[in-house]
Amino acid sequence: MLDQVEATETASPEDEKDQSYLLDQKTVAAILYAVEIDDREQLVELMEPLHAADIADLLEQISSFERMRLVRLYDREFDGEILSELDESIREEVIAVLTPQVLSEAVRELDSDDVVDLIEDLEEDQQETILKALEESDRAAVQQALSWPEYSAGRLMQREVVAAPEHWNVGQAIDYLRATPEDDLPAQFYHLVMVDPRFHPVGNITLGKLMRSKRATPLKDLLEDTFRIIPASQDEGDVAYAFNQYHLISAPVVDDEGRLIGVITIDDAMAVxxxxxxxxxxRLAGVDGESTLSDSVRATTRRRLPWLAVNLGTAIAASIVISLFEDAIAQVVALAVLMPIVASMGGNAGTQSLTVAVRAIATKDLTGSNVWRVIRRECLVGLINGAVFAVVMGIVGIIWFGSPALGYVIAVAMVVNMVVAGLAGTGIPIILERIGVDPALASGAFVTTVTDVVGFFAFLGLAAAVLL
Amino acid sequence: MLDQVEATETASPEDEKDQSYLLDQKTVAAILYAVEIDDREQLVELMEPLHAADIADLLEQISSFERMRLVRLYDREFDGEILSELDESIREEVIAVLTPQVLSEAVRELDSDDVVDLIEDLEEDQQETILKALEESDRAAVQQALSWPEYSAGRLMQREVVAAPEHWNVGQAIDYLRATPEDDLPAQFYHLVMVDPRFHPVGNITLGKLMRSKRATPLKDLLEDTFRIIPASQDEGDVAYAFNQYHLISAPVVDDEGRLIGVITIDDAMAVxxxxxxxxxxRLAGVDGESTLSDSVRATTRRRLPWLAVNLGTAIAASIVISLFEDAIAQVVALAVLMPIVASMGGNAGTQSLTVAVRAIATKDLTGSNVWRVIRRECLVGLINGAVFAVVMGIVGIIWFGSPALGYVIAVAMVVNMVVAGLAGTGIPIILERIGVDPALASGAFVTTVTDVVGFFAFLGLAAAVLL
Incomplete structure (x- = not known):
């Protein structure tokens, strides 16, 4: 906190923004210098004002060699939160460098949900090391959380909950909160969860309301309007959606029998x-969704290659279409000059429709009620934009190559391809979603194949029919 | 809340997920039927369990005509929160349909920050109508918020703050909270903000800690570790970044003199x-960033056309490159067949690099400390992937067209274009960011132009030199 107060006093708000959010190059340089001359005291002093999230960013931004030296020199100052904030690939590297003692102290500081978050992506031997470092009760909690499926609410929740029976009043709740030892309460909590006798959650009460009410007030009278129960098996993406859609701050998590087993708070939902x-x-850009800036050249190559291979396949398919019209191209070389324009415009229009559709599916805005209206809209937009650019390209074709027929051919092909782009760009993600494939992952390749093939086919086919 | 309890009792957690998050088609159909037969009672009953956010989604998903009839029939049940949740384009339409009386009651229910959010995108005459509907004090609050720049923290914050002087103890804070009338407190609050005598914020105290501490404890002893001050002029994107990076729940907002003037809570930051x-x-897909699924055909066409026009320009530039080699194509038509492959692979590799770079810039992970390392990595990845596909395409070229020279030409062009793609995909967004242009907006066009031009030039130029 100290750094903040200093910043407020010495800097204008504008400067402060840069100071507090971007690790400035000066600080990084000073830290790296301290590492180079092995000055531990200086290093610790420079790192002290930094938030764990900033230290993690720093570690991700420097080279692997610098990182190793820094972590070794920083040694026992290294805390668990930094581990939590690190990218997966870097995290494994750092854990391998930490001494067993530093590692176990670091993970012991963390809440169980943070340990789960930290441990779930690690290699098995590193998981073992960390589990061993935990105290008995924490280890059990972590293992239980890990028994829920990956990316589920069960993994995301914290197990410490503040629950109150339905029949309590404000005074009883406050006395209970005061009497409970700090370790049994969540590190931060904003609501009491009211439960029925079967421990099913029935409502939320904010601490603010609790504090402002008379001791004799029944808790029942203080329930919040907005209250959502999250099943532990629910996908974390849906959890995040619910928090964003209903402006939740925290929500109770229940097991298959509907019993309260944990709580998810909005900060975790925001991270998801x-x-x-x-x-x-x-994924929309054909990059593995887990990619980070700190991946090695080897990892990056491997993550990008599959998509490029798919793209090579679709590009070859488009080339085969072109090869069907070799004769036409040999006679009218202008076709080779103009054909990429039709394909490119279709590809771009398709990507526009596709991206809007993928987003709408993700935000649950594209549903059975409006799917046909949206498809119709996209095709109409393709038709209108297609017509506009058909006129432009028709004129370009006539002026450039002096052939009205060529202008006419490219104009028609343009309209056809852009309507198809609207149709494919919307229809393909919808179909993929229905059959259970992530539309963000696969739609791009399909849509581009369609617009390339249709674009080349319409333009060259029409040209062959009209011009030859 | 009732619907929740019912859902828990009648449905398994899996069903519940669909029930609570997706407006199911049955409900929508029933609601539209009630509207059609003008059955107000039935409509109100069907809408009652729905959250305002779901009603807004419903209104966005139905046709303009159905929407108008529904809003008129729903009449005085229509509340302000629904307005808050609506997409801008639909919001204007709905406001035009509401009777002045319903509208003024709806907006009077809202917190001032929600009114600001609702009003800032409206046309001026609708702004006037809503401002007039507010009570005097609320109107002043809204107008003051609107005096901060668009997309600033000042617009985002709520003005009701719970502040406590540094010298207070727990008992004084609790008594103050109890004595303050409900209207002067924020609807929801999670922290006390401690302020110095100049009303500069110096720390945060969670309500949980306050409630669990003895009355005599000085507030100073209860301050949270993580505390960030937000200048009111700060861009809302940076505010959201800070909340996500530092796991903030709420943060005090200060004016240019550093005085506390409001608070931003994490739910607003999450929405941003x-x-x-x-x-x-x-924007990465070339669609206006404000686009929504409920835009009209006309609005959608207008939002997409500019980007397609830019793309037409770059496509024509690529065609001009091709036209330089018309003679070569006329002699070896295979060149026309294969050339789109080189351009397409470069375009895809460039988009991969570009997207990673744009994201890294947005998350402040791409900085002066690692920029050269990242550029080097992207070029190396381009080199390796280029080499892999060069071998593949070399072989394809030889088999397909029986020409080793053609295989050699396409292989070399592929490597060249994919290295250039890595360089352009990373370098262009970095340069755009430095000169103050949103890299998400403009990078795509530049990168594709580079990979098209370089791809065609390398392949056709090399072919002309080697094959003719």
């Missing part, structure tokens, strides 16, 4: 929302 | 994070 978006955005 | 992602993902 961020990850899901990241995954979508990367 | 979601919007910013949406904008990035759409």
């Amino acid at each position: 929302l961020d990850e899901e978006h990241e995954e979508d955005i990367l | 994070l979601d919007e910013e992602h949406e904008e990035d993902i759409l």
